[in-house]
Amino acid sequence: MKIYRNSFKGIMIAAFSMLALSACSDWTETESIDLGQPDITNQNPELYAKYLQNLREYKKSDHTLVYVWFDNSQKVPFNRSHHITDLPDSIDVVSMIHPDNLTDWELKEINQVRSEKAMKVIYTIDFESIKAAYNAKLELATEEEPVAEEFLDFLTDSLEYSLSLVKKYNYDGICIGYAGKARIHMRPAELKEYTENETAFINIMNDWHKRNSEKIITYEGKPQNLINPALLNDCMSILVSGKESTNENDLTYKMLLANVENIPHDRFGMTVMATDLNDPNKKIGYFADGSLAMAGLANWAPSPHGGVTVKAVGIYNVSTDYYTSVRNYSYTRQLISSVNPSVK
Known part of the structure; x- marks a missing residue:
C-alpha cells in the first residue's frame, strides 16, 4: 500500500504540473483520488491510463468503502447528473435505485465504470418494500404482518423476478x-408469522448466494433484528441505516444498537440520505x-463509536448532490476525503 501511494502521489504531481496552465479548479480540490476529468483524458491519455491503473489498485486496498444509491429513473438524460x-471516481459501489429496464447507454456506462474504475454496480432487494407491496395489494395496514402461508407465494415470485436481474444485466x-x-x-401469533416470513426471505437469499457465490452481497438495515444473522458472515459490508437520523448522536446510537453478539x-x-430536490x-x-x-456523516465516520470502527459509508439518492454550487458532488467528495484522507 505504501508503494502504491507513493507512486500515485508522483502521478498527481506530474499531472498537476502539466495542466496547471489550464487552471482546472477540479485539480485543487481535496478528494482522495478523483482526478479523472475529461481534460486530462484528452490532453494526456497515457497519464490518464496510468491514473486509472492506480485507481483500480486502490480499490483493492484496505480502505473505507464508499457506497452510493443512484437514481437512474431518467432514461433520456439532459444533464450530467443522470x-x-x-x-x-473513488466510489466503490453504485447501487441502481431502478435496476430493471436499463437502456443501452446505461449498460455502456455500467461497463465503463466497472472496467476503468473498478466500481461495483449492484441494486437493493428490500424485504420491507416487498411486504408493503403485498399489504397494499390486499389493502392491509402497511405495518401489518402478513400471514406467512398466504404471503409465501407473493414473496417467492417477487424474489424470483428481483434476483433474475443480476443475470439479465450482469450486476x-x-x-x-x-x-x-x-x-x-x-x-x-404475530411472532409466529414474523418468524416464518423472515425465515422464508433469508432462506431464499441464502440459497441464491450459494448458487451465485461469485456475486457480492451486502446488507443495509437493522442487523440486530435478524433472527438468524448467519447471512451477514458473507456480506461485504453491514450497513446500518441512519437515513432517518436527526443528528450525529443518533448515528452513534443506531450503531451501538447494531453492535450485538453474533454480528461481525x-x-x-452507516448510510444517510442525500437531499431531495422536491422537498421544499x-x-x-x-x-x-x-x-x-x-456533512454530518463526514464528520462522524472517521472516529470509532462504541469500539466499532466504521468501515463503510453510504449515501442514498446521491445524484442530487451533483447540484452543489461549489463543485459537482461536493459533499460526496468531502465524505470520501474524510474517511480516506488524501496522501499528504
Whole structure:
C-alpha cells in the first residue's frame, strides 16, 4: 500500500504540473483520488491510463468503502447528473435505485465504470418494500404482518423476478435490505408469522448466494433484528441505516444498537440520505438543526463509536448532490476525503 501511494502521489504531481496552465479548479480540490476529468483524458491519455491503473489498485486496498444509491429513473438524460460516469471516481459501489429496464447507454456506462474504475454496480432487494407491496395489494395496514402461508407465494415470485436481474444485466451483486422489528413485545401469533416470513426471505437469499457465490452481497438495515444473522458472515459490508437520523448522536446510537453478539464487527458501515430536490421543507437529507446529513456523516465516520470502527459509508439518492454550487458532488467528495484522507 505504501508503494502504491507513493507512486500515485508522483502521478498527481506530474499531472498537476502539466495542466496547471489550464487552471482546472477540479485539480485543487481535496478528494482522495478523483482526478479523472475529461481534460486530462484528452490532453494526456497515457497519464490518464496510468491514473486509472492506480485507481483500480486502490480499490483493492484496505480502505473505507464508499457506497452510493443512484437514481437512474431518467432514461433520456439532459444533464450530467443522470450519468454514473460523472460520479466521483473513488466510489466503490453504485447501487441502481431502478435496476430493471436499463437502456443501452446505461449498460455502456455500467461497463465503463466497472472496467476503468473498478466500481461495483449492484441494486437493493428490500424485504420491507416487498411486504408493503403485498399489504397494499390486499389493502392491509402497511405495518401489518402478513400471514406467512398466504404471503409465501407473493414473496417467492417477487424474489424470483428481483434476483433474475443480476443475470439479465450482469450486476456485480445485490444489497439485501432488511430492517425488521424488535420482537420482545410481539404477541405469539404475530411472532409466529414474523418468524416464518423472515425465515422464508433469508432462506431464499441464502440459497441464491450459494448458487451465485461469485456475486457480492451486502446488507443495509437493522442487523440486530435478524433472527438468524448467519447471512451477514458473507456480506461485504453491514450497513446500518441512519437515513432517518436527526443528528450525529443518533448515528452513534443506531450503531451501538447494531453492535450485538453474533454480528461481525469488522465491516460495519452507516448510510444517510442525500437531499431531495422536491422537498421544499428541507426535511429529507437534513439533521434537525438544518445541517446536511452528508456533512454530518463526514464528520462522524472517521472516529470509532462504541469500539466499532466504521468501515463503510453510504449515501442514498446521491445524484442530487451533483447540484452543489461549489463543485459537482461536493459533499460526496468531502465524505470520501474524510474517511480516506488524501496522501499528504
